[in-house]
Structures are given as C-alpha cells and as structure tokens.
Amino acid sequence: MQAHAVKPVDPFVLKLQVTRNGTALGVNTVELKQSKPGVWDFTGAIKGTDGLAMLAGATVNERSVLTAAKGEWEIYSSSLETKVAWRRDVKTIALQKDGAGYLYKDHKKTVTIPYQSGLLDQHSVTLALISDLQAGKGPVFKYQTIVKGKIETYTFRRAGEQTLDTALGRLDTVKIERVRQTANGKSTLIWFAKDKNFLPVKFQELNAKGDMIEMKIIAINPSPPVG
Numbered sequence: 001m002q003a004h005a006v007k008p009v010d011p012f013v014l015k016l017q018v019t020r021n022g023t024a025l026g027v028n029t030v031e032l033k034q035s036k037p038g039v040w041d042f043t044g045a046i047k048g049t050d051g052l053a054m055l056a057g058a059t060v061n062e063r064s065v066l067t068a069a070k071g072e073w074e075i076y077s078s079s080l081e082t083k084v085a086w087r088r089d090v091k092t093i094a095l096q097k098d099g100a101g102y103l104y105k106d107h108k109k110t111v112t113i114p115y116q117s118g119l120l121d122q123h124s125v126t127l128a129l130i131s132d133l134q135a136g137k138g139p140v141f142k143y144q145t146i147v148k149g150k151i152e153t154y155t156f157r158r159a160g161e162q163t164l165d166t167a168l169g170r171l172d173t174v175k176i177e178r179v180r181q182t183a184n185g186k187s188t189l190i191w192f193a194k195d196k197n198f199l200p201v202k203f204q205e206l207n208a209k210g211d212m213i214e215m216k217i218i219a220i221n222p223s224p225p226v227g
Contacts (some may be wrong), residue, residue: 006068009131009188011201011222016215017167018046026058028199028215033128039076040066041129049197062122073128075102075146078121079193093121093146104149111149120149125198126152129176129190141176155179163167164191166201166220184208196220 012029026048035041041063048058064078077094091106095115102113113119120128120143129145139158144151159177163170171193178188191202201217 005074006071006131009127009134009182010197012197013219013221015218015220016203017218019214019216021212026049027176027218030126038067038069040127042066042070042124042142044123062119062123064127066120066127072118073120073124073131074118075121075124078123078146080123080167084206089149103136104146106148111209112126113149114145116151117142119151120154122154125141126190128201129156130198133174133176133192140164160191160193164202166216167216168196168201168220171196174198185210188213193217 003199009032011033014028014032016028016030018025018028025048028044028046030042030044032040032042044062044063046060046062046178059082061081062079066075067076075093075095078092078133080091089107091104093102094105095102099115101115102119104111118200122145125143125145129141130136132138132141141156143152143154144226146152156176156178159175161173162175163172172195173191173193176190176192180186183204185208187206189202189203189204190200192198195199199220201220203213203215205213207213
C-alpha cells in the first residue's frame with residue numbers, strides 16, 4: 001500500500017459549476033483551511049442554483065477533519081449531509097475517544113471500524129491526490145477509504161495530460177482516472193491544473209444509470225485567514 005507522506009498544501013477556496021447531463025444544477029464551493037496546528041478542515045458545499053435543484057432547495061455538505069501526525073493524511077472525523085426538498089440524509093465518521101477505531105453512522109446502521117493509520121473518507125481522497133501530485137508521486141495512487149461502513153482501496157492512475165479551456169483561461173492539466181475492479185458502467189475522471197499547484201479544475205463522473213455529473217472551475221482563491 002502506497003504511503004502518502006503529506007506535502008503541505010496551501011489553503012484554498014475553489015468554486016465549480018455543477019451540471020448533470022449538461023444541465024446546470026448549482027455551484028460547489030470547496031475549501032481547505034488549517035483550523036489549528038496539525039488539523040486541517042476540508043469542506044465542500046453544493047448549493048442548487050438552477051432549475052429543479054434550486055426549486056427543491058438541494059444542498060450537499062461534506063466536511064473532513066484531518067490530521068497528519070504520522071506523516072500521512074488521515075481523517076479525525078467526517079460528515080456528509082444531503083438535502084432535497086423535505087428529505088435529509090446524514091452519514092458521519094468519527095475517531096473514538098480511545099483511538100481504537102472509527103464509528104460510522106448513517107440512517108440504516110452504526111458500524112465500528114478498527115483503527116489503522118492513513119484512513120480517509122471519499123471526500124478527502126481529492127486532497128490526498130493534490131498532495132501526492134504536488135510531491136511528484138504516481139503514476140498510481142492508492143488510498144484506504146471508509147465507504148458505507150467498510151474499508152475500500154481507492155486506486156487512481158495518471159491518464160495523460162490535457163490542455164483545457166476554462167473560465168480561468170487555458171490550463172495545462174494532469175488527468176487522473178479512478179481504477180475500479182468492477183466498473184458497472186461507472187467512471188471517474190479528475191483534471192488537476194499543473195500551474196495552479198495541482199488544484200482540481202474539472203471533475204467528471206458517470207454513474208451506473210448513465211448520468212454524467214460534471215464540475216468545472218469558476219474561481220480559485222486563497223482561503224481567508226481563520227478568525
């Protein structure tokens with residue numbers, strides 16, 4: 001298993017336009033900040049701003065609190081909250097007080113996962129990729145990730161380089177592809193801009209139903225100071 005020794009990542013705020021099958025849905029604001037020495041806060045907030053997503057008040061809020069005391073990113077806690085109209089779904093992961101394991105909760109189950117160093121959640125995998133690309137690692141990246149109460153290995157590979165036309169102008173990027181053992185029609189691609197410290201500027205995900213979800217960069221800003 002690849003050890004992803006942490007390369008410091010400067011705080012940032014990204015804004016990305018979210019579309020589904022070419023139809024605008026909203027904006028995702030992704031932010032990394034250091035909340036206190038040794039602790040990072042990595043958040044994503046999608047707000048429906050167009051069409052049915054706006055009418056339904058659709059929102060998705062992700063938060064990963066991470067440490068790197070052992071030379072690699074690992075989650076301390078995380079949460080994923082999805083709201084559409086009157087429906088609300090919450091998934092949480094938290095390191096137990098004795099440090100022996102993580103407690104995963106959703107509306108169906110509560111699961112205890114034995115502790116091992118370097119565990120991530122699905123949201124923080126993007127941060128690990130940024131860090132590893134900045135450190136010149138690759139071409140294959142592997143992360144132990146807590147998914148629905150189980151540990152899965154997320155594997156990615158470099159899939160070439162591409163110049164993209166974006167709201168920020170033309171950007172030279174590295175394209176990263178998720179490698180799945182059984183794809184079932186799914187695919188995930190992420191483009192990281194080489195001259196923007198390998199921050200992600202485009203996401204493309206095809207789900208099993210054939211829906212294409214895309215996120216494209218609108219703005220990149222430094223994260224505001226804490227306090």
